[in-house]
Amino acid sequence: MIKKISEAFSFGGQQLVFSHTSETNNCEMNFAVFTPPNFKKAPVLWYLSGLTCTHQNVMEKGEYRKKASELGLVIICPDTSPRGDHVPDEKDNWQFGSGAGFYLDATQTPYDKHYNMYSYITTELPKVIESNFDFDMSRQSIFGHSMGGHGALIMSLRNPNKYKSCSAFAPIVEPSTASWSSTAFEKYLGNDKQNWSDYDSVALIKKGNIFPEILIDQGEEDSFLDEGLRPWLLSEACANTSIKLSLRMQPKYDHSYYFISTFMADHLNWHRERI
């Protein structure tokens, strides 16, 4: 059962927000759906957001509706973590808990009851979408920003037959070793780093996981570039594989939605050609 929270007509389509009870995350979850003018059997593009975001940030600032409407793409924007008074959290820590689910399935108590964003995005929410909308779920693609770029990459590398294409804006490519994610990984997954590799793009590629093509845009003035993002680690990992990585360094751009919105239409075109 999904419940409509809001709806607005935009660029000839509809921007909708729903809530539902997630069994995977044991809480109420919101997600946004943009339907283009003729959405029957339309392909579905998932957008995963970054740290601190909800479904709402990209919905307000991402500027995807014009192009999605033209291309006939459904855009689905989930939340970035479970939420609620009963969900364990660290209120003052923006890199863990609410808004920082890191798209993994936690194994450690008490987080394992709620922080299961990997299964939520790859399995539960697609089923919810399939049973409530007449989209073409045999054509799904995925992209995201920062932590959400990480999510899109790991989900594609682990499910190359599920997603037709993958791209990212400024993704965290090796979260196991990045300062803003490694402490969260330890809390969610325990201190045996062997168990972290399924949620780390570079580690997955080193283990042999592949995805045909990946498009990445990265701002050169992004203040998180050297410590948190380090796209060159992904380039190095892809170098001796069949993965075709297009890493586009964008001079002057930062980490914000001013950057994302600039290249949004490019990414939508990329996905539409492949989905």
Next chain:
Amino acid sequence: MIKKISEAFSFGGQQLVFSHTSETNNCEMNFAVFTPPNFKKAPVLWYLSGLTCTHQNVMEKGEYRKKASELGLVIICPDTSPRGDHVPDEKDNWQFGSGAGFYLDATQTPYDKHYNMYSYITTELPKVIESNFDFDMSRQSIFGHSMGGHGALIMSLRNPNKYKSCSAFAPIVEPSTASWSSTAFEKYLGNDKQNWSDYDSVALIKKGNIFPEILIDQGEEDSFLDEGLRPWLLSEACANTSIKLSLRMQPKYDHSYYFISTFMADHLNWHRERI
């Protein structure tokens, strides 16, 4: 003296925010400026926002940067009222005070010391812009949303030689008689309604003010249509004048930025052809 608050590269241009001390409003004021790639001697388009907004809402949700960048338009987005602890306000009233300056010059104590948005937008801020940027201030146009649409209309009708073109999204066309503005008008301007007519588009047109062409987009599902906006009053007022009004009623659209962003590029094209 203006102070840069933030800057971000976007769509090949720059989204900037500044603050300065407004002499007209006796307080610190913020304003946003988008500069396209080649902005030397570029024309300037003013966007006036609606009730409750700051410069920020349209900057985040208006989706103007792509088209402004293509067309070489500078976009300036001022705040909607004076603000500050020393500025008289009614905290719980969204239709008066902070966020509700109604683009007029108040005559009543204590509001007359601060609430002078008409002079601020038409006189003070253009001078500030002129002395800090190398834009072409002989080519200015203006548009806005709701209360800001009202602002754009009255400023154009009173200064037909100052602005090259005027348009609006869902403007308040007769604020003197609309429920959400008439009580504010009384507090700012006193109870002699003769003094309100200079800030009322329909009244100005009835007095003989003209502007060559006006473009208006209005959503048919706008919940403020019948009580607050009533664009048909403007149609009636323009009927026997030389004003060429293009009023486009847009089925299914509401009052939000989902509506505004949809028609933003159209309005930018309209202004670019005339500026």
